[in-house]
Structure formats: C-alpha cells, structure tokens
C-alpha cells in the first residue's frame with residue numbers, strides 16, 4: 193500500500209497537477225501530493241529542484257501557473273480559476289530559514305504581535321504568549337530583543353511566533369540551516385515535539401536527507417521540479433524506484449554499479465556480480481549495493497575485485513571506506529577502525545546479491 197492509498201479522510205493538503213513557470217523556466221512541474229491531517233511532509237531534493245517555490249505556493253506567496261492546492265478540501269490556490277486565498281487567510285504559519293524577527297520588539301512582543309493582528313483579546317494574547325514561551329522554553333528571554341539572544345534562541349522565538357495563532361498547517365523552509373551541527377540535531381527532536389504538540393500538518397523543506405528521513409511521516413523527493421518518488425521514509429529507503437532516489441537517500445548513499453550482460457551473468461570489471469536472469473530483458477543495467485553489503489577483504493564464494501583506497505571515516509563503531517574501481521566511486525563498510533595509504537590497492541568483496549536492479553534510464557526493474 194502506498195502513502196497515497198492510506199488517505200481515507202479528506203487530505204489536510206492536496207496538491208494536484210501543480211505547475212509554476214517563471215518565463216520559460218519550469219520551477220515546479222505537474223506535482224501531485226496528498227497527505228492526511230497530522231502528517232509531517234518533507235520536501236527534499238538538491239538545490240534548485242523547486243522545494244521553496246512549492247512551499248511558497250502552499251503559503252500563498254506565489255500563485256500557481258497551473259493546477260491547484262486544497263487545504264482540508266477547500267481550494268486555496270488554483271491556476272485555472274484564479275482562486276488565490278491570501279497568505280493570512282490560509283490557516284498556515286510559515287517559518288523561514290532567516291528568522292526575520294522584528295528587531296525592535298522584545299521576544300514577548302514578537303510572539304504577541306501576530307495574535308494582536310488576528311484580533312485576539314489582551315487577556316487571551318497574554319495567556320497564549322505565556323503558553324508558547326513555556327512550551328519552547330524561552331520564558332526567561334521574554335524581555336530581551338532579538339539582537340540579545342543566540343541564533344538557536346531566535347529560531348525558537350520564530351517558531352513560537354508562528355505557532356501562537358494555532359495554524360492548522362505549519363510550513364517550514366530550511367529552518368535549521370543556520371544552526372550548528374549539534375543544535376540542528378537537538379532542534380530536530382524539538383520540532384518533532386512541536387509538531388506532535390500542535391497537531392498541525394507540517395510541510396518541511398530541506399536539502400538534508402538525514403533531516404528528511406528522521407522527521408517525516410511522508411517524503412517527496414523532488415528533482416527538476418517533479419516528484420521523483422513520494423511515500424513514507426522507509427518505503428523510499430527500502431524500495432527506491434529510481435537511481436536518483438537510491439543515491440540521494442540513505443547514509444551512506446547506495447552504490448550503483450554499471451553492469452553488462454555476458455552469458456549467464458551481469459559483469460563489471462571482468463567479474464560476474466549477478467545472474468543475468470534477474471533482468472532477462474536487459475543487456476546493460478545498474479545494480480544497487482548498500483554500503484553494508486560491500487566490505488574490504490576477499491571472502492570465499494563471493495565476487496571480489498581490486499580497488500584503489502581513497503579515504504575512510506568512523507561511523508558508529510565501523511569504518512565507512514571510500515575507494516575507486518576505475519572511475520566508479522564505491523563506499524564499503526568495515527567493522528572497527530580501517531585505514532590504508534591513499535592509493536593503496538585493496539580487495540573489495542560484494543557480500544550479497546544486489547538490493548535492486550535499474551535499467552539504463554535509472555528506473556527500477558527488480
């Protein structure tokens with residue numbers, strides 16, 4: 193069952209045939225995504241793939257050229273009919289990469305302002321401001337100005353300001369990218385707590401696949417404005433439908449080995465890696481091997497080939513070893529600490545059959 197099939201209730205967000213053109217260039221190209229209420233949808237992909245443009249259309253900051261967006265069954269943007277509910281009336285809160293706090297307002301003033309604009313009474317505003325400051329652990333900062341608090345604290349204030357009016361949809365555009373590595377990891381857990389606490393449906397843009405895989409209930413991998421694959425994170429990781437997804441997701445990313453049919457086998461570098469029966473209709477293919485399915489050192493009965501050692505990095509008690517077979521970069525895993533002289537010849541052993549087989553165009557065939 194795909195993520196799409198699981199939607200039995202009205203989707204919180206339904207994106208249908210959504211396209212955005214800027215002159216001749218297509219930033220978002222016929223995107224279709226639906227998610228149920230309470231989902232954490234992550235839009236992930238390389239720079240320029242259209243993530244921010246898609247989020248800006250969800251926020252009502254950019255009208256679509258074609259297609260439509262519905263929130264809870266109500267159309268909020270439509271290229272055809274010209275419906276374009278303005279940003280403030282969408283029940284959606286937006287958190288940017290740059291926190292954009294009002295510099296002349298205190299922390300409390302920043303959080304209070306959107307409530308005031310929305311017409312909340314003074315007492316209700318005070319109650320809600322205190323509640324979100326407590327929720328985000330920023331009460332002691334209430335009288336400070338943005339310039340007097342750290343980047344991580346500013347980010348918390350920006351989030352508090354956005355969730356204050358209780359938006360049904362939370363839109364987050366690379367909100368952690370200005371934070372250092374440790375704070376990013378802490379804030380990831382924090383954002384998930386906030387997501388659960390607010391019960392909002394969240395859409396989160398990132399180019400960091402680790403962030404995507406940790407936080408998402410649903411992931412859309414974007415490439416050149418199109419959805420390459422959409423589904424729960426595990427489905428994308430375990431069953432990538434294209435070589436792009438297979439090599440974009442996962443830590444370390446999967447290895448793709450180009451092979452050619454030779455008799456009964458698919459051969460790379462003169463060594464038969466798999467029986468050609470796994471893709472009988474193909475003369476050439478690309479085989480996916482996870483890093484953990486390749487190691488250093490020959491083993492009986494398993495295909496082994498010579499490679500040139502490049503580098504290694506420790507990862508959770510293992511070494512992630514990078515080496516070259518001709519022009520092909522391969523990542524393997526070795527238990528414990530492994531180092532060699534860069535340029536040294538090592539044996540690489542393929543421990544298991546390939547995880548997936550792709551045709552020359554990058555589509556999964558097995």
Ligand SMILES: Nc1ncnc2c1ncn2[C@@H]1O[C@H](COP(=O)(O)OP(=O)(O)OP(=O)(O)O)[C@@H](O)[C@H]1O
Pocket residue numbers: 214217218219237238239240241242243244245246399
């Ligand atoms: N206002 C605009 N006018 C013209 N082209 C634009 C405009 N905004 C975005 N684009 C183009 O649309 C494409 C998608 O841009 P977008 O910012 O959505 O990508 P992104 O995936 O968010 O990238 P990044 O991760 O680098 O922020 C890019 O080719 C970009 O140059």
